[in-house]
Amino acid sequence: MTTPATPTSRAAALEFRGVTKRYGSGEESTGAVNDLSFTVPAGTICVLVGPSGCGKTTSLKMVNRLIEPTGGQILLDGSDVMSEDVTALRRRIGYVIQQVGLFPHLTIGRNVAVVPALMGWTRERQQARTDELLSLVGLEPGRYRNRYPSQLSGGERQRVGVARALAADPPLMLMDEPFAAVDPIVRQRLQDEFLRLQRALAKTILFVTHDVDEAIKMGDLIAVMEEGGRLAQFGPPEEILAHPASDFVARFVGQDRGLKRLSLSTIADLRTEPLGRREGLPTFSPDTTLRDALSILLVADTRGGVALDEAGQPRGLVTVDAIASALADDRPRRAARA
Amino acid sequence: MNGEPLVRWDWLWAHLGPIADRIGQHLYLTAIAVGVGFVISFALAAVSIRRRRLYPPVVVVATALYTIPSFALFAALVAITGLSILTAEIPLVLYTFILFVPNIVAGFDAVPWDVLDAADGMGFTAGQRWWRVELPLALPLVVASLRLATVSTIGLVTVSAILGDRFGGLGYYILDGYHRTFTTEILVGGLLSIGLAVLADLGFVLLQRVLTPWAAARAVSR
Ligand SMILES: Nc1ncnc2c1ncn2[C@@H]1O[C@H](COP(=O)(O)OP(=O)(O)OP(=O)(O)O)[C@@H](O)[C@H]1O
Ligand SMILES: [Mg+2]
Numbered sequence: 001m002t003t004p005a006t007p008t009s010r011a012a013a014l015e016f017r018g019v020t021k022r023y024g025s026g027e028e029s030t031g032a033v034n035d036l037s038f039t040v041p042a043g044t045i046c047v048l049v050g051p052s053g054c055g056k057t058t059s060l061k062m063v064n065r066l067i068e069p070t071g072g073q074i075l076l077d078g079s080d081v082m083s084e085d086v087t088a089l090r091r092r093i094g095y096v097i098q099q100v101g102l103f104p105h106l107t108i109g110r111n112v113a114v115v116p117a118l119m120g121w122t123r124e125r126q127q128a129r130t131d132e133l134l135s136l137v138g139l140e141p142g143r144y145r146n147r148y149p150s151q152l153s154g155g156e157r158q159r160v161g162v163a164r165a166l167a168a169d170p171p172l173m174l175m176d177e178p179f180a181a182v183d184p185i186v187r188q189r190l191q192d193e194f195l196r197l198q199r200a201l202a203k204t205i206l207f208v209t210h211d212v213d214e215a216i217k218m219g220d221l222i223a224v225m226e227e228g229g230r231l232a233q234f235g236p237p238e239e240i241l242a243h244p245a246s247d248f249v250a251r252f253v254g255q256d257r258g259l260k261r262l263s264l265s266t267i268a269d270l271r272t273e274p275l276g277r278r279e280g281l282p283t284f285s286p287d288t289t290l291r292d293a294l295s296i297l298l299v300a301d302t303r304g305g306v307a308l309d310e311a312g313q314p315r316g317l318v319t320v321d322a323i324a325s326a327l328a329d330d331r332p333r334r335a336a337r338a
Numbered sequence: 339m340n341g342e343p344l345v346r347w348d349w350l351w352a353h354l355g356p357i358a359d360r361i362g363q364h365l366y367l368t369a370i371a372v373g374v375g376f377v378i379s380f381a382l383a384a385v386s387i388r389r390r391r392l393y394p395p396v397v398v399v400a401t402a403l404y405t406i407p408s409f410a411l412f413a414a415l416v417a418i419t420g421l422s423i424l425t426a427e428i429p430l431v432l433y434t435f436i437l438f439v440p441n442i443v444a445g446f447d448a449v450p451w452d453v454l455d456a457a458d459g460m461g462f463t464a465g466q467r468w469w470r471v472e473l474p475l476a477l478p479l480v481v482a483s484l485r486l487a488t489v490s491t492i493g494l495v496t497v498s499a500i501l502g503d504r505f506g507g508l509g510y511y512i513l514d515g516y517h518r519t520f521t522t523e524i525l526v527g528g529l530l531s532i533g534l535a536v537l538a539d540l541g542f543v544l545l546q547r548v549l550t551p552w553a554a555a556r557a558v559s560r
Pocket of ligand 2 (some may be wrong): 170
């Protein structure tokens with residue numbers, strides 16, 4: 001999507017202002033996060049990505065004050081998180097972690113309703129909210145409400161983790177490698193479902209991953225971090241892929257960053273050429289990514305393929321050259337997410 | 339043995355009242371020892387969890403106490419606390435420490451760190467986290483230790499009979515039967531004591547099921 005989802009009253013802007021964290025003191029103190037500054041507009045997903053140990057988790061946990069910064073400020077809708085009551089602050093920030101951390105002794109229903117219960121909602125309101133959220137994350141409330149976490153698959157648990165974080169309708173969500181513990185197929189489905197959810201919810205989300213592909217797929221904005229907790233580059237995915245700010249970023253996003261950029265655009269974005277004979281040519285639906293289209297064209301070894309429109313009618317010819325020139329285009333549109 | 343039958347049923351029927359009283363006394367002595375032992379052990383475990391360095395010495399002392407023969411401990415305490423209930427209860431309480439403390443500590447250690455991280459991140463206060471997360475998750479091992487200590491104490495209470503007939507619970511019959519070479523009494527004391535231990539054991543198994551239904555759910559799903 002080109003334009004960030006419309007911010008709702010339910011989303012908060014997040015700002016890191018010169019945030020620093022050092023563990024230990026004196027000689028042996030090590031910098032985990034170093035002078036980190038960036039702004040996440042309300043309603044957008046910002047992904048923190050970088051190699052292991054570069055300070056992603058530390059940065060995330062400073063937002064809900066599980067870790068206290070050594071210096072700098074973190075502002076939530078303009079006000080310093082350090083100035084707020086820590087319990088109240090945490091209750092209005094959703095928190096999802098890789099290990100999920102569901103309460104094994106509570107049913108799925110009670111797990112989801114944990115924060116509403118802490119906030120003193122009535123039983124009826126908690127129950128209604130639980131059922132609504134379970135449906136939202138694709139778990140039929142009647143089937144799952146009364147089960148215990150041990151009776152769920154890893155992917156189902158992860159969904160419950162997301163539902164639980166959304167329970168009190170927080171304006172900000174912190175997600176630390178939320179989909180890392182499941183296999184690639186489930187991960188992809190969870191990512192897709194989450195993006196679909198986010199289109200409706202338009203939360204502000206700080207999302208941690210060490211996987212560049214996940215960062216590109218999930219992020220409206222990406223903060224690439226490097227060892228020592230420094231910000232290597234901050235910007236939308238297409239900018240980071242097209243113009244890596246340093247050798248480190250270029251290496252980190254990979255040799256195939258060109259292909260990765262292609263996966264951000266779809267056939268619908270592409271200027272097509274007049275269509276001649278179409279017999280024997282592969283066809284592409286509008287939501288096919290340019291990366292997939294290129295792959296298909298190279299394998300099919302034809303002069304091109306047929307781009308279809310929403311109605312399934314031929315729109316024009318897609319060629320390898322046209323796809324290549326889309327890369328030359330400085331900022332391909334991100335239609336994949338529209 | 340001069341033609342006596344193994345069990346004199348007439349004696350048994352004639353003493354149902356006193357036997358019931360002895361059972362009551364047995365349970366009373368057990369309950370006090372387990373209750374007091376649990377409270378002290380819980381405090382010791384809490385300190386051990388917070389200050390890990392104290393845990394090894396606590397275990398060493400609790401183990402050392404457990405190695406003292408009960409007979410000797412009861413006898414030695416008479417010199418200090420006389421023939422009071424304290425003399426009966428102090429050894430029983432001391433013996434529970436090694437059964438309680440390591441299990442309680444292990445119970446709290448077994449609470450997964452990611453669950454605690456999630457609880458903190460969602461805004462549980464320290465008290466809420468303890469009551470609603472840590473204690474419930476430690477409960478399986480805590481109840482297991484109560485079960486162990488209760489069964490063990492029910493057996494040990496019989497030894498307190500050496501302090502006189504105001505103590506000992508069913509142990510009174512074992513000692514009295516021994517002195518009078520009266521098998522019926524020994525059997526009544528011994529078998530009923532075993533019966534109490536078995537019932538207590540079953541009771542705690544049921545309590546465990548009621549208090550931690552989620553643990554049973556896990557067992558089934560495995
Ligand atoms: N409690 C701590 N005490 C000392 N050093 C710590 C502590 N927690 C983290 N660190 C160090 O701070 C650095 C950043 O850690 P952090 O957990 O934020 O990394 P990360 O980017 O999340 O890594 P990963 O991708 O492996 O999860 C690491 O070098 C780590 O060793
Ligand atoms: Mg991490």
